[in-house]
Amino acid sequence: MALSGIQIYKMLPQTNCKECGFPTCLAFAMKLAAKQVELSACPYVSDASKKQLAESAAPPIRLVTLKAGTEVKAGNEVVMFRHEKTFYNKPGVFIRVKASDADAAKKVAAADAYKVNYVGMDFVIDGFAVEADGGDFVGAVKAVRDATKRPLILIAKDVALLDSALSLLAGESALIYSADASNYEAFADVAKKHKASLVVTGDSLDALADLTQKIQAKGVEDIVLDLGGKNLSEWLQRSTQARRLAIKSNFRALGYPVIFFAGQNGAAKEPVYAAQAISKYAGFVVLDTFTPELAYALLVLRENIYTDPQKPIQVQPGIYEINSPKPESPVLITTNFSITYFAVANEVEGSGLPAWLVVCDAEGMSVLTAWAAGKFDAERIAKAIKSFNVADKVSKKRVVLPGHVAVLSGELEAELPDWEIRVGPREAVDLPGFMKQALN
Amino acid sequence: MPIEIPKDKWPGSVKKVTLGATTAEGGTRSRSVTVGGQTTLPYLLFEAPTPNKPVVAIEIKSHKPDDWSPLLGEVWGDAMNDPAQWAKKAEEAGADIIVLALTLADSPEDAVKAVKSVLGATGLPLIVWGPGQAEKDNDLLVPIAEATKGEKIMLGICEDKNYRTIVATAMANGHVVQARTPMDVNLAKQLNILITDMGLPADRVIMDPTTGALGYGIEYGYSVMERLRLAALQGDGMTQLPMLVTPGFEAWKAKESKVGEGVPEAWGDWKARAIHWETLTAMALVESGADIIVLRHPESVKRVKDAVEELVAA
Numbered sequence: 001m002a003l004s005g006i007q008i009y010k011m012l013p014q015t016n017c018k019e020c021g022f023p024t025c026l027a028f029a030m031k032l033a034a035k036q037v038e039l040s041a042c043p044y045v046s047d048a049s050k051k052q053l054a055e056s057a058a059p060p061i062r063l064v065t066l067k068a069g070t071e072v073k074a075g076n077e078v079v080m081f082r083h084e085k086t087f088y089n090k091p092g093v094f095i096r097v098k099a100s101d102a103d104a105a106k107k108v109a110a111a112d113a114y115k116v117n118y119v120g121m122d123f124v125i126d127g128f129a130v131e132a133d134g135g136d137f138v139g140a141v142k143a144v145r146d147a148t149k150r151p152l153i154l155i156a157k158d159v160a161l162l163d164s165a166l167s168l169l170a171g172e173s174a175l176i177y178s179a180d181a182s183n184y185e186a187f188a189d190v191a192k193k194h195k196a197s198l199v200v201t202g203d204s205l206d207a208l209a210d211l212t213q214k215i216q217a218k219g220v221e222d223i224v225l226d227l228g229g230k231n232l233s234e235w236l237q238r239s240t241q242a243r244r245l246a247i248k249s250n251f252r253a254l255g256y257p258v259i260f261f262a263g264q265n266g267a268a269k270e271p272v273y274a275a276q277a278i279s280k281y282a283g284f285v286v287l288d289t290f291t292p293e294l295a296y297a298l299l300v301l302r303e304n305i306y307t308d309p310q311k312p313i314q315v316q317p318g319i320y321e322i323n324s325p326k327p328e329s330p331v332l333i334t335t336n337f338s339i340t341y342f343a344v345a346n347e348v349e350g351s352g353l354p355a356w357l358v359v360c361d362a363e364g365m366s367v368l369t370a371w372a373a374g375k376f377d378a379e380r381i382a383k384a385i386k387s388f389n390v391a392d393k394v395s396k397k398r399v400v401l402p403g404h405v406a407v408l409s410g411e412l413e414a415e416l417p418d419w420e421i422r423v424g425p426r427e428a429v430d431l432p433g434f435m436k437q438a439l440n
Numbered sequence: 441m442p443i444e445i446p447k448d449k450w451p452g453s454v455k456k457v458t459l460g461a462t463t464a465e466g467g468t469r470s471r472s473v474t475v476g477g478q479t480t481l482p483y484l485l486f487e488a489p490t491p492n493k494p495v496v497a498i499e500i501k502s503h504k505p506d507d508w509s510p511l512l513g514e515v516w517g518d519a520m521n522d523p524a525q526w527a528k529k530a531e532e533a534g535a536d537i538i539v540l541a542l543t544l545a546d547s548p549e550d551a552v553k554a555v556k557s558v559l560g561a562t563g564l565p566l567i568v569w570g571p572g573q574a575e576k577d578n579d580l581l582v583p584i585a586e587a588t589k590g591e592k593i594m595l596g597i598c599e600d601k602n603y604r605t606i607v608a609t610a611m612a613n614g615h616v617v618q619a620r621t622p623m624d625v626n627l628a629k630q631l632n633i634l635i636t637d638m639g640l641p642a643d644r645v646i647m648d649p650t651t652g653a654l655g656y657g658i659e660y661g662y663s664v665m666e667r668l669r670l671a672a673l674q675g676d677g678m679t680q681l682p683m684l685v686t687p688g689f690e691a692w693k694a695k696e697s698k699v700g701e702g703v704p705e706a707w708g709d710w711k712a713r714a715i716h717w718e719t720l721t722a723m724a725l726v727e728s729g730a731d732i733i734v735l736r737h738p739e740s741v742k743r744v745k746d747a748v749e750e751l752v753a754a
Contacts, residue, residue, distance in 0.1 A: 083667055115706060205443055233751050233752065272744075272746075279662075292705070304662075305662070307659050346656065350693055
């Protein structure tokens, strides 16, 4: 856990020598707490303090990176609720195949090729898990590796099998599943040998904490937790407890990302289980089912939950075509705050009425906020109309302003002298009615 | 040494609100539904049990909607032509509460008739939504509130524009109001203050903090609800109300659910996607503290109810 300025101050020499560039040790401590200076600026700090301060700077949940042709990161989280700051590393979504499945490589190839676009971003499946279930595990891992370049999770009870399979993955950082109290020594050895990360399983948080310490003592640092549990209630409670212990109590033995298998009670429940895991703290989510519609829904949920709440999501300013507009279709104006854009676009789209939607660059603010901040004025709107060449697309030079900025209509007339300026409704929900009644 | 699990002890709790009045309570419902009462964050059983589990309401309309997805038309069929039939089917599909949404085309007489027919067809508690324009809502909801005195229905939508009329009639006729504000903690608090200042007890108000669908702003609704619930537990009286959410309405407005043609191939199977969209929107809101979840498709109802059962299981 991060130390306060006062706590740091107690570890400094308290001589106010000023050599760090600050007038007092306290001022320097405050800057350290705010992470605005480096401790190395103090020439006199003791080694003991150095060590303690370095520990306090370590993230409460360790960053674990799986690497092959692509990378997946989990951990490094600092809050319980996204509004407190943000969630940083989106949980990796993996698809599990079984070694005995003759179609394993084919299934992997199909999921590997999957790509879906959401507001300008491309989402993909992050990696694959191969489970030993009799049959030729090493052969299956090889076939899967040929079918994808993404990181792998290897699931087996037999350490010798894992050892052989990992030998095929030289230079990668795979994740192996899983070490428990009975086998952790052999698993830790093989993880260390192949620079793999290691999942630990246990019946309780106590058992897990005990194991992670033992595994760490054997020199494996990159650990992932399988918290166990049998239903949504237990998973939610355990993941909340583990996260709290790591973040609030600075309990290092559980300061690792969590892996969750969403298909464990059958395909019917998988979507809901995966959804909870995404909202509630999983670092890796393993699915047994790959379908485009489920992947799309889960990847969008993940994006939404992991969006930084401090930065409004913006849509690209431009002219958007809704319901295949024609030259005579109306031109609607709005801002590039994503929620504003979605509200307007959804209403118009839902109504079936064609329109040109001009999205102005208002620095990601809603209509009223942007107007109040001077980011959505006649000048900007006119600039958008001109720079997006709206006049070339339409036969009727008429724009509809959001009702909340009716006050801009006079100035806009001055900026766009050959355009008719109309004031629309204040709320997006009233747009279809307005378009039907007032725009004919 | 066993690990000591950090537990939150909160000074505040969420108020209990009951919808529907049985014969013994002065209404005609076969049962009432109570929500709220939580003393900690959703489903953290290691801190406190969930006193009242969240319930699922199914949204029906007074007239067959012409803008609903064909997938919904498929499941509700001819029942969509008759609110009483539709309500019965919704009850069979597992609804705990019926939401009857009126339309702009309804006259006050039509609306009262529709409400009475639904009350006659099912013994479940009822929520009635006006068409969503403040003036029209008042025109329809006042006569409905008077005609159903004592039934303890919930009147929506009660917004800053029309709360006075809706709250006054709820007070006079023993009903509950649905206080809707657009995804903002302070606006929600402010409306609750205005409503309770008129004299309506807080245990007759349910907040509707609004939300966006998955992919359409759900993260705002999600965080506003988490913040409202945290504020309630911290002791802020004007946030200590149960929350209603409308994932059915939001998700079925999204292109992902609504239409099956002209969409990217990567979106996959339409029907399965539509159900995922509604269910996942609902699940995220369940995790963030929803008490009444208003849905449209029976399959989503089943999935959300199953999930809630798992979440409250000891």
